[in-house]
Amino acid sequence: MSRKLDIADYPLAQTQPGEVKGARGLSLDDITLDAVIAGKVEMDDLRITADALNAQAEIAEAAGRAALAGNFRRGAELSRVPQTVIMQTYELLRPGRAKDRQTLLDAAERLRRDHGAERMAAFVEEAAEVYERRGLFTFRY
Amino acid sequence: MNRHDDLGTNRWRRFDDWDERPLRLDNFARDDPANGFSAMKGAKDPKPSVAVEGGRITAMDGTPQADFDMIDLFIARYHLDPEMVGEAMAMPSAEVARMLVDMNVPRERLVKLAHGMTPAKLAEVVAHLNAMEIAFAYAKMRARATPGNQAHVTNAKDDPLQLAADAAVAVAFGFDEIETTMRVSRNSWSNALACCIGSSVGRAGTLFQCSSEEAEELQIGMAGFTSYAETVSVYGTEKSFIDGDDTPWSKAFLAAAYASRGIKMRCTSGAAAELLMGFHEAKSLLYLEARCLCMQRAMGVQGTQNGGIDGAPLASAIPGGVRELMAENLIAVWLDLECASGNDARSSESEIRIGAKILPFLIAGSDLICSGFGSILKYDNSFNPSSFNGEELEDYLVLQRDFEADGGLTPRSEDELLAIRKQAVDAIAAVFEELDLGSPDADMKGSVVVASGSDDTRSYLPGDVSKISAAISGRAITVLDVIRALHKRGFVEEAENLLFLVKLRLSGDYLQTSAVIRDGKVISAINDPNRYDGPGSGYRLSEARRAEICAIRGELDQREVLRAEATFEKAESGRIAYRNMGPAQRGSDAHEIVVGLSPAFGTQLFRTLAGHSLADVLRALGDGIVEEGGSVRFVRFLHTADTSFLGLSAAGLAGSGVGIGLQAKGTAVIHHRDRLPHNNLELFSNAPITTLDHYRGFGRNAVRYAKGLDVEPVVVPTRGEALGARFHARVALIYAIETGLTRDGAAPEDVAVEFIRGKGRAGA
Known part of the structure; x- marks a missing residue:
């Protein structure tokens, strides 16, 4: 095509x-x-x-x-991207799952490095920035 | 105690009547904007505004970038088109509102403008429209031309046999999508497999979803059992979003994940969710919903389930709440999203409120008119009762016919539906046996085939289902295993239909906006776009589709009426014999009452609308006349079938001057020869509720008028039955049979009436 x-x-x-x-x-x-x-x-x-x-x-x-x-x-x-990686990344993006910015940045890097998912990696990095700004790396359960 | 005995109460008793109406079970809440109870005018709703610097949004709806919450950030980055913002935000809201209802402004132009509008701007524009204008704009702005509908298929026992049968029924009625959920969450795999099999019966291409926990729902989709998802919820305030356990980024990630698996997906949002969750920020339902919808467009989802979903009952409790639900649906389609337009969770106990709520969507059309029409009985709906349910499904079919509006459904016959249920139950039983999931016996299957709801079944219980569900999940059974099992047991068509459905995900055609499957082909906003530019444009019923919609159960025609009468004719001939005695003359007996019979009386028609045999009616009248000391003569008239003229003509021949006019359907009048045609002495106009005792009393009164005595008119008590609705189609058909026999100037004839069982001859 x-x-x-x-x-x-x-x-x-x-x-x-x-x-x-x-x-x-x-x-x-x-x-x-x-x-x-x-x-x-x-x-x-x-x-x-x-x-x-x-x-x-x-x-x-x-x-x-x-x-x-x-x-x-x-x-x-x-x-x-394998199903397990998708589910792990989704879980990390939910509020309070990642305890700090770096955890999300690492997940983004894995998407980029292991799966060539450049857009998705940038998207997760953007989330890391926003979550930090809005205080989402907090304890939920 | 009789109400009439208790006159001491200081209350107009109409309020007692009103208290008994289902409406009074509904809650109503006052406007209270500070506490979030406002449809469109929240205490803290911002004024629309935007600032752009260097192609980036630096302020939105009164909030500078530095104070953006995560929702603002997401909308500013992914929804607002900086190139459209200047033009769109500068336009007066009232002017944009007029464009929405202007058939000369193309949809595309308005969609482009929406890309440059903030949530507060979108809300402000639609708030200018009244309810009718919103409905009209909705019809113009929705994305796909052909309307559709979605069904809930669930039951109180999570019984897979019943799920399969009910899914097949939903497919037969024409639902484009079916959605299930569970009473017990671990039963999700069983529910998914059961509905998947049921939806393969009869037709290919009905999309199916199993609403469950986000991660599990995606896994069920991966196993090929489901083809779409819609319970990806978003919320209009940051705190409610977090309580919903997600963020715009996590939900957008999930959206991309569904796309990556070739599964159709839409988000869900609806008025009052934030109010229910306690984080409304003193903002109106409409403004918060505008935020949700901008966010959904920004995420790149193709559509939304929207229009006060779980919050619909609360939204409906607030003044203007129902108009607000319509307005949020309008914003959804204006943003170019597929819209599964609510009309889902039952928002009232009043059937009038429910019927009124659905009408704008039925006549405007919608991608999915209900985002969950309960195809099963209310108590079987595991989402909670819908606006329309199995109980009211035929009402909806008739509404389609009344308004010649395509609500997405097609009437089906009893025979068809029974056969479909049997096929579905046999199919799932075969799959269960092949995959070693169970072996339902004949009694289980038989009870489900004929069951209206799970109260009627002797089948699986939730505990049994949990084991089946665990086996499906644990043994990693997929749709391919199901296809092979179906094929092996001879369910080849069902196997083909299922394979067709899973192959849809390869091309991804049904991932485009507003996609459903019709006649084995994907139709969506791409190849079936809604283009409305005035009368004659947009979606119109074809003649063939109109015929389908109109063919509801129990339609009458003249052939039907005559056939029914013919079955009665034989019994009637054993009760009475009529003999023509030649031209009727005026009588001389001062106590003679003439009963004037209509043309078809006893010749083509044999019973009244109340179901009385005409012989019994004549006998009752005759008995009444004789009891009061009169004599009776029967005369047939052929020059008229009208009650008044039958009565007046009979009076003209009667020795007493008093006559009774009687139509075959049972309508009767007492007349006097000196009165004007429509100024009779007494009239029985409600034939369906007139008893033989009433006719007897009528006979007695006729004689008392003749004798000049005091008369207490016979009153046929009505309880307010809508007799016109119940009978007028038959009345018109019957009356046409009567008038068809009339001849101008035909002379009246005496009729000798012989009652074959009973007391012998009466009359001339």
Whole structure:
């Protein structure tokens, strides 16, 4: 999907079913009931890819929804991040879970270094700054 | 004690009546802005303002950057578009309000302006609109053209068999999304699997969510059982947000996490949440909600569940609170968010208040009109009762038909729904057996198929369900296991439908704004945008859709009425025989009462609206006349079917000058030949509640008028039944049968009436 997508390309499942692929490379056309029965399909084949999310971001931008596109691009970064890391990071972002700014900065650095999630890392760093300013690194339970 | 005996009380008794109305169970709270009780005018609501320096927002709604709380910071960074701020904030609010209701101002223009408006500005603009203008602006500003609806599917026992059956029913009625939750939180995996299977029956593409703890909800989604989430709550004050155990950053992170798993997601916020949580900052419901909505747009979520969700009952207790709920929904769609527009938690015990509340949304349309229509009975709703529930579902179907408005639902027949419930229960039972989760017996299954609610079932109890739920979670069962189990046991269509649903997440098409699945295709604000520029534009019912909506249960037509009468004809022929005796002349007996029969009386129609056989009615009238010393003659008229003229014509032939006009439906009149047509002596206009004793009394009174005696008119007591609503469709159909038999100038004929069982002949 090299050219910039427009709203005419939507929905992608109809306009380019061969291009829409799961995390292991199977396309929509490959994922049939027969393939599932034959045990050739795993849950990873039903996982959206960063490419698809970035494609939806382009469509959202074309429709004038820059904020939504931003979320899709952050989602594209997280699509490569394991579930446990996602849940740990989310937990740290909840109020009072991280006891200091550095804990969040470390979590951001892990996202950047281990998973190439640059936007998401910057977002977590921004949270660290705001939480410090608003006194959120406090005991809650 | 009879109320009439107690005259000592110093109270107008109407208040006793009013006290008994369900309305009086509702709480009402006075305006008290200092304590947060204000719909739109909070004690500390700021005036709209903004300052921009070097492309950054340095002050907003009266607060300088240095004093921004985390919500202000998030809105300033991610919601406000510095390029739009100057123009948008400079426009007078009243002028923007007029643009919202101006069909010539395109939606896109207004959406752009909203990106440059602070929460206080958005709130100030919509506060200029009255309720009707808000509804109109909502119809214009909402994102997707085709309206939809969402159902709650839960039950008091967390019974998976019932969840499957009820999910299938919700799908059949046409809900685009179904949402479940649990009585016992650890039953979440079982509820998710059960609804997932039920929602695969009959049609593919109904989105499903299982509302549970944030982390677990995402895991259930990862296992493929659910396809969307909406309980990602945000709040309008910093302290309530923290009590809600989140921040704008943590919730935005969660939003990106859902996107990263290809799961549709919307946030939730609604009026009065902050008031309930005790951190309202003396600000109005509307202003706090405007903050919530700006924050949601800023997070980049596609939509919101909004319009006083759990807080709707409290918002409705405040003056103007219901208008405020509409106004916050308007801000949501103005910000270009998908809107699941509340009409959810039941905000009143008054059915009138509930019906009034839904109407603007029904006629304006909404992405999801209810963000939880209780498709199950009230007591089975684990979210608490909704505005509309299983009990009132048919009322809603009729409202759609009344207003020719698409509320997202389609009437279904008894046979269809029973078959669907059986299929769903068989499907989940098969999956349970295949995956070694249980083996429900025939009695469990049978009780669920016919159950209206969980009180009727002999099936799983919450404790049994916990074990099933733990097994699903512990053994890491996924949607693929369910698909394979369905297929193995012959539920191929259901397996295909489930696979279709999980494949949606690969393209991410349904992550775009306002996406639902119709006819196997994703429709959203991208490919089904709402474009309203006046009458004839925007969403309109197609003829086919109109026909679906109109086909409610129990519609009558003339064929139906004649068929029903025909079933009665045989019994009636065993009671009475009519014989024409030739042209009727004026009688000479001074005590003779003529009973004038309508054209279809006893020929095509055989019972009154009260269900009396016409033979019994004639006998009662005749008995009354004879008891009072009169004689009776029956005459059929064919020149008219009108009661008054039947009565007057009968009076004209009667030796006494007094006649009774009688229609087949039971309407009767006593007339005198010297009176004007519509100035009768007595009238029974409420045929459905007229008893045989009333007809007998009518006969007696006719004779007393003839004899010039004192008369106590027969009064048919009504208890205020809406007889027009109950009967007029049938009345009009019946009356058309009568008028269809009339002939201009047709001469009256004497009729000999023979009562076959009973006391023999009466009449000429």
